[in-house]
Amino acid sequence: MKPLALALLLAVPLAPVAAHGPITxxxxxxxxxxxxxxxxxxxxxxxxxxxxxxxxxxxGYTPLERKISGxxxxxxxxxxxxxxxxxxxLLVVEDGGRPMVIKxxxxxxxxxxxxxxxxxxxxxxxxxxxxxxxxxxxxSQTVWQTDDSPRYGAWGEWETQAGLPRWRSGWTLRPxxxxxxxxxxxxxxxxxxxxxxPTPTGWIHWQDNTKLGMVDGRLVPIVQEYGLNSYERFAGYxxxxxxxxxxGTKGYWAAVRAAWDEAIAKGRGLRxxxxxxxxxxxxxxxxxxxxxxxxGRTPExxxxxxxxxxxxxxxxxxxxxxxxxx
Numbered sequence: 001m002k003p004l005a006l007a008l009l010l011a012v013p014l015a016p017v018a019a020h021g022p023i024t025x026x027x028x029x030x031x032x033x034x035x036x037x038x039x040x041x042x043x044x045x046x047x048x049x050x051x052x053x054x055x056x057x058x059x060g061y062t063p064l065e066r067k068i069s070g071x072x073x074x075x076x077x078x079x080x081x082x083x084x085x086x087x088x089x090l091l092v093v094e095d096g097g098r099p100m101v102i103k104x105x106x107x108x109x110x111x112x113x114x115x116x117x118x119x120x121x122x123x124x125x126x127x128x129x130x131x132x133x134x135x136x137x138x139x140s141q142t143v144w145q146t147d148d149s150p151r152y153g154a155w156g157e158w159e160t161q162a163g164l165p166r167w168r169s170g171w172t173l174r175p176x177x178x179x180x181x182x183x184x185x186x187x188x189x190x191x192x193x194x195x196x197x198p199t200p201t202g203w204i205h206w207q208d209n210t211k212l213g214m215v216d217g218r219l220v221p222i223v224q225e226y227g228l229n230s231y232e233r234f235a236g237y238x239x240x241x242x243x244x245x246x247x248g249t250k251g252y253w254a255a256v257r258a259a260w261d262e263a264i265a266k267g268r269g270l271r272x273x274x275x276x277x278x279x280x281x282x283x284x285x286x287x288x289x290x291x292x293x294x295x296g297r298t299p300e301x302x303x304x305x306x307x308x309x310x311x312x313x314x315x316x317x318x319x320x321x322x323x324x325x326x
Contacts, residue, residue, distance in 0.1 A: 027137065031111070034139060034158040037165050038085050038109050040198050042075045046234035050227065051179070053211075057221035061186060067179065072234070073104060074242035078250075083111040088253075090242040099241035103253070103290065105151070106144040113140040116153040117264060119173040122188060125150045126269035126318045139167065141194070147287055148256050149272060149280035150264070151175060154194065166197035174209075181276035187213035187222040205229040248294040255304040256286060259311045269318030282314050 023031070048070040053063035072092045079086035089104035112135040118128045130140070134155070142153035154169035174190040175181075195206035207227035212219050263270050273281045286307055292298035 030137065030158075033165065034111075034167075035082075035085065037158060037167070037196075037198050038087075038139075039077065039080070041087055041107075041196070041203050041231070042077050043202075043233055044235045044237075044239045045073050045075065045202055045231040046236075047071055047073050048228075048230045048232075050230070051207075051225060052227075053223050053225045055224040057210075057223060058186070058213075058215070061223055063223055072237045073231070074239055075231075076242070076246060078106075085109040088246070090245060092237055092239070092242055099238040101241050101245035103146050103245070103249075103287065105146065106148060108142045108144070110140045110142070112136060112138060113155060116140045116155050117142055117150055117269065118154070119150070119152045119175055119189070120269070120318070121173065122175075123273055124269070124271050124318055125264070127264065128153075130155055141167070141169065141196075144260075145279045145283065147280060147283040148253065148260050149282055150260070150270070151279075152192075156194075164197065166195050169194045175274055175279075176276075178276065178279065180211075181274075184276075185211070185213075185222075187211035190225075202231040202233045204231065245294060249290045252290055252293045252300050252303055252307070256307050256311075259308045263311055263315045267315070267317030271316040271318060272314055280314070282310055285310050 048068065050066070050068050052066045056063060074090045074092060076088045076090065077085070078088045086106065086108050088106050091102040091104040093100050093102065113130055114135070115127045115129050117125055120126045130138075138155055138157045140153060140155040143151045145151050152172055152174040154172035156167050156169040158165060158167045160166075169192075171191055171193055174192050176185070176188065176190070180187075189212050190209040191212055192210070193208045195204075195208075197204050197206070205228075207225075207229070209225040209227060211222045211225060213222045214220075275281055275283075278284050289298065289303040289307055293300050293303045
C-alpha cells in the first residue's frame, strides 16, 4: 500500500479541544504537541526488540542472555478524539511466502484521567484513582493484550529534555511477557518504568524492568532488565495485509473492547486467569473467533455473542492485594 493511501486510512477528523476549565495558549500548544507525539506512533514500521537482563539482586540468579527479535508492524489509529487516542498494533509476518497478520498489542492514551486500570499482581487488575493534583497536563497509557484483555496501565507526562520530547510513566506493575512466562522463572511480575519517544525515523519504547518474585512470603527483586523497542518507518512489506485484516475484523474487535470495558466498569477492575502460553485464558478463543469472522466461517454477530460469553465467564470483580516490594 502506498504511504499516501495509508495516511488517508489513518487520518481522523479532530474535534475542538474540550479541556476542563480555562486553558492558556502555552497549555494548548503543549496539549497539541503531546497529541502529535502520540499520533506519530501510527504508521508502518520495521521493529526491533532488544532485551538484556543486567543487575542481579538475588544471589545465585544467573541472568539470561541478551534476546533480540523483530518484525514488521502496522500501527492504526482506531480512535482519535481530543482527549483520547487508541492505537492498534498489527504484526505482519511471512508464512509460506504469503503475509500473515497477527493482531498484536493495543495502547490507549487518555488526557487528564481520573482513574487508570493498573496491574495489581497475579490475575488481578484494579481501577486506580489518579490524584487530582497530578492530572493536569498528564496522559495515561493503558496497554492491552492481543485479545484486548488488560496488560498494564500508568500515567505520566510528556516533557522535553535536551530538545527531545518523551513520555515517562511512574513505576507500575506489569504481568510477565510470554518470553519469560513460558520459562517458569523465579519472578512472577515486573515493576517497570516505560518511556515513549519520537525519533527522526520513527519512535522508541524504553523499558526499565525490575523483575520481582515471592521469596519466603515476601515480594523481592530478582534481576533488572533493560529493553529497547525501536520502530523505524518502513513500507517494504505487504502493508495492505494489515489493512485487509482490520477491515474484516474491526466490528468484531470493537464489540470485544466494549465487553472488556463493561466487565472492568462492573468490577472496578477485574480478575482474569493468566496462562504462560496464551496470556489471558480468553486469548485462544477470542483470537480464533476473529479468524473465523475474517474467513467468513462464522457470522460476526454469532462471534460477538460467543466472545461476550467467554469474557463474562472468565472474569470476576477485582479484589485488593498487597503488591509493594520490600
